[in-house]
Amino acid sequence: MSNNVALDVKHVSIDYKDISHMSLAKSFRKGEIKKSNIVRAVNDISFSVNQGEILGIVGRNGSGKTTLLRSVAGIFQPDEGTIDTYGNRVSLMAIGIGFNGNNTGRENILKSGMLLGCKLDYVKEHMDEIIEFSELGDFIDRPVRTYSSGMYSKLSFAVTAILDTDIMLVDEVLSVGDERFRKKSFKKMEELMLSDRTVLIVSHATDTLKKFCDKILWINDGQFMRLGDTEEVLAEYDKFMQL
Amino acid sequence: MIFLRIMKKRKGLKMKNKGQTGILNALKYLLLLGFVIGIIVILLFPFSNQPISMVIDTSAGTKEITYSSEEIQNMHEFSIEIPNIENETINEIRLYRKLNSVCVDKLQAGNLFLYATLEKDKIIFNDETCEIFRQNSKSFFMERLILSEVLLIVFLFIWILLNALSEKIDPDNRNNHGPIYEIKKFISEIKNYGVYMVFAANTDLKAEVANSYLNRLWWLLEPFFNMLVYVIVFGRVMGNSIENYATYVFSALLMWTFFNKTINYSVKCVRNNRDIVTKVYVPKHVLLISNMILNFFKLLFSLIVLIPMLIIFKVHIGIGILWIIPAYLLMIILSFGAGMIFLHFGVYIDDLSYAVGILLQMLMFLSGIFYDVIISLPTPLNTMMLCVNPVAMFIDTMRNALLNNLVTNVPLIVIWLILSVLVSYIGIHIVYKNENGYVKVV
Numbered sequence: 001m002s003n004n005v006a007l008d009v010k011h012v013s014i015d016y017k018d019i020s021h022m023s024l025a026k027s028f029r030k031g032e033i034k035k036s037n038i039v040r041a042v043n044d045i046s047f048s049v050n051q052g053e054i055l056g057i058v059g060r061n062g063s064g065k066t067t068l069l070r071s072v073a074g075i076f077q078p079d080e081g082t083i084d085t086y087g088n089r090v091s092l093m094a095i096g097i098g099f100n101g102n103n104t105g106r107e108n109i110l111k112s113g114m115l116l117g118c119k120l121d122y123v124k125e126h127m128d129e130i131i132e133f134s135e136l137g138d139f140i141d142r143p144v145r146t147y148s149s150g151m152y153s154k155l156s157f158a159v160t161a162i163l164d165t166d167i168m169l170v171d172e173v174l175s176v177g178d179e180r181f182r183k184k185s186f187k188k189m190e191e192l193m194l195s196d197r198t199v200l201i202v203s204h205a206t207d208t209l210k211k212f213c214d215k216i217l218w219i220n221d222g223q224f225m226r227l228g229d230t231e232e233v234l235a236e237y238d239k240f241m242q243l
Numbered sequence: 244m245i246f247l248r249i250m251k252k253r254k255g256l257k258m259k260n261k262g263q264t265g266i267l268n269a270l271k272y273l274l275l276l277g278f279v280i281g282i283i284v285i286l287l288f289p290f291s292n293q294p295i296s297m298v299i300d301t302s303a304g305t306k307e308i309t310y311s312s313e314e315i316q317n318m319h320e321f322s323i324e325i326p327n328i329e330n331e332t333i334n335e336i337r338l339y340r341k342l343n344s345v346c347v348d349k350l351q352a353g354n355l356f357l358y359a360t361l362e363k364d365k366i367i368f369n370d371e372t373c374e375i376f377r378q379n380s381k382s383f384f385m386e387r388l389i390l391s392e393v394l395l396i397v398f399l400f401i402w403i404l405l406n407a408l409s410e411k412i413d414p415d416n417r418n419n420h421g422p423i424y425e426i427k428k429f430i431s432e433i434k435n436y437g438v439y440m441v442f443a444a445n446t447d448l449k450a451e452v453a454n455s456y457l458n459r460l461w462w463l464l465e466p467f468f469n470m471l472v473y474v475i476v477f478g479r480v481m482g483n484s485i486e487n488y489a490t491y492v493f494s495a496l497l498m499w500t501f502f503n504k505t506i507n508y509s510v511k512c513v514r515n516n517r518d519i520v521t522k523v524y525v526p527k528h529v530l531l532i533s534n535m536i537l538n539f540f541k542l543l544f545s546l547i548v549l550i551p552m553l554i555i556f557k558v559h560i561g562i563g564i565l566w567i568i569p570a571y572l573l574m575i576i577l578s579f580g581a582g583m584i585f586l587h588f589g590v591y592i593d594d595l596s597y598a599v600g601i602l603l604q605m606l607m608f609l610s611g612i613f614y615d616v617i618i619s620l621p622t623p624l625n626t627m628m629l630c631v632n633p634v635a636m637f638i639d640t641m642r643n644a645l646l647n648n649l650v651t652n653v654p655l656i657v658i659w660l661i662l663s664v665l666v667s668y669i670g671i672h673i674v675y676k677n678e679n680g681y682v683k684v685v
Contacts, residue, residue, distance in 0.1 A: 016683050074524040076679040091523070098443075098519040102450035111446055114439040115523050 006051040006088055006198040007072065007167055012081035014042040014067055041067045043222040044081070054199045056213035056230065058237050064222040065202045069169045072200065088166035088198070091116050097156070101145030105136060105155055108144055112159045126162050133188070134158035135181065154181055161188050167198045206234055267409045271402065278398040285390045290383040292316070293340045295376055299325065299366070300334040315380045318373040324365045338379055344653040347379050347626050349617050378622050385626040392630065392658050399665045420676050422668070429528070429671055436529045444536035466545035469496070470552060487556045487646060490549070494645055495612040495638045497545050498571070501538050502578045502634060503603055508534045509582035510589035510596045517685050527674050527681070531582050535575070558646055566644035569656050570637040577633055577663040583670025590681050610635040633659045
């Protein structure tokens with residue numbers, strides 16, 4: 001395992017402005033926008049991940065884990081601080097990016113793959129692999145809206161799992177499909193994580209984290225709590241979470 | 244604590260800016276002042292009366308005569324000699340001022356008896372026509388508007404240039420929203436996402452008809468039946484004095500549909516693509532352009548219907564038809580620019596789509612799709628509409644090129660092409676500056 005830093009997050013803070021969904025009438029009364037309360041979802045968090053390392057992120061619901069991941073994925077810039085990925089491609093493992101129910105599975109794989117930042121040819125090369133992994137068989141050429149919800153998740157998991165990037169961000173997607181597929185995807189994740197790939201996992205399942213992670217970051221209400229060895233931090237976190 | 248820190252940060256930024264870009268800010272104020280003064284001067288400056296040229300368009304050819312402003316002042320019934328005029332058909336009589344491609348008034352062939360009588364080898368114009376001449380000679384409205392638009396272009400251009408300058412002066416400024424950075428970013432993103440945009444448009448197009456019975460045939464059938472309705476309703480039921488009325492309306496509606504669909508989509512763009520926007524970073528203009536490509540596909544299918552129409556109604560086509568290209572170009576750039584601005588506001592304001600719907604409905608009827616702006620509106624208003632409303636202008640230009648083989652509105656097309664590029668830049672700038680917040684809202 002090399003010790004090159006793959007991801008560096010420095011003093012990152014992210015605000016949510018509570019100006020969602022205004023009506024026209026409201027937007028004319030400008031005072032209301034200015035007074036809108038700013039919620040700090042992530043406050044001054046720093047960490048760095050070496051290449052090949054697996055970092056688990058734990059915390060209560062609403063403590064800013066997903067926000068942090070999205071920010072690392074580049075979906076939005078942090079309000080303060082910097083995130084440096086050293087030119088590595090980052091992708092957030094999510095279900096069904098840009099899927100359109102009326103298109104066939106094949107078309108959706110291409111579209112989704114391109115949105116993840118892959119070239120069209122690259123996605124085409126891996127097409128068979130994705131289809132095989134997703135276990136969809138003939139369904140791949142039917143519109144996605146005819147799929148069962150399990151098939152849908154299988155397909156989207158397959159897309160993100162096969163078209164891997166340098167840094168993977170995983171947000172609670174390990175419980176997909178039936179028992180067989182779950183085992184399969186678990187195996188795939190294991191395989192991915194054991195290879196020289198940098199991974200950030202957000203999860204509440206401490207068993208999973210114990211199995212995979214090299215270190216754990218614990219945040220609570222957007223505040224930095226602990227960063228360190230898996231066993232230690234998880235033990236403390238469990239204690240904290242006891243009623 | 245947190246609040247204090249924010250305050251500190253803001254203060255620090257302000258101080259820094261003051262030191263390094265103070266002069267540029269002062270220049271901006273000066274520019275704004277200059278712009279306001281310029282507009283006032285243009286609006287109030289007493290321009291002298293203008294000469295008028297009259298073009299008589301007959302089946303045998305055109306004849307152009309120019310009258311100076313003094314002549315027009317003392318004008319009474321006058322006649323123009325054109326050999327054998329009584330046997331020719333007069334298409335229309337157009338009046339121009341100095342800009343000889345922007346028509347200021349038209350005497351319609353159908354209403355010609357109101358203005359003139361035909362005799363052997365000559366047309367005699369009555370006092371009514373002289374009044375129209377005087378009106379058009381006096382009003383300097385159009386030139387004032389055009390000059391204001393030119394001034395606006397200069398103003399916006401210098402403003403952006405000043406921003407670019409401040410970006411150059413202060414390279415370690417972390418506010419990466421300078422024009423140079425943004426334009427570079429835009430171009431590289433267009434390159435990177437080019438394949439995706441076309442592919443997404445293609446799949447969306449397939450998705451639209453995937454489960455319909457007639458499938459792709461709809462792309463042809465829809466414009467075809469539309470056209471049929473216009474031919475029957477406007478050509479037969481509501482008899483109209485405009486020649487080839489069905490083609491006249493249909494060709495304009497094609498452009499309008501593209502513009503309308505793009506703007507309507509842009510308002511809901513980010514929300515419709517919530518699945519994408521919240522999961523990966525996609526430049527928002529990629530989503531808009533992808534939809535525009537889709538609309539353009541459909542437009543091309545409608546054009547296939549238009550071509551046989553031109554042949555059936557025996558429209559004379561000449562080299563002037565090439566002038567529809569800048570008109571279409573203007574339509575595309577303008578809808579992109581306006582779309583980017585609406586895209587931004589559409590994210591935050593829930594009911595904007597209703598408001599935009601109503602505004603577009605109004606714009607549709609103000610843009611002369613079903614009538615000729617120059618003939619139907621009273622004199623100063625018609626040229627004003629042409630100068631201020633780019634939709635009316637590109638539709639008028641396109642129709643003149645397509646149906647009458649005329650190159651018209653050259654200065655207006657050029658002005659609005661530049662303006663719409665600037666508007667596009669402004670739209671891109673607004674979206675880049677605010678797109679961080681979109682995910683948090685939708």
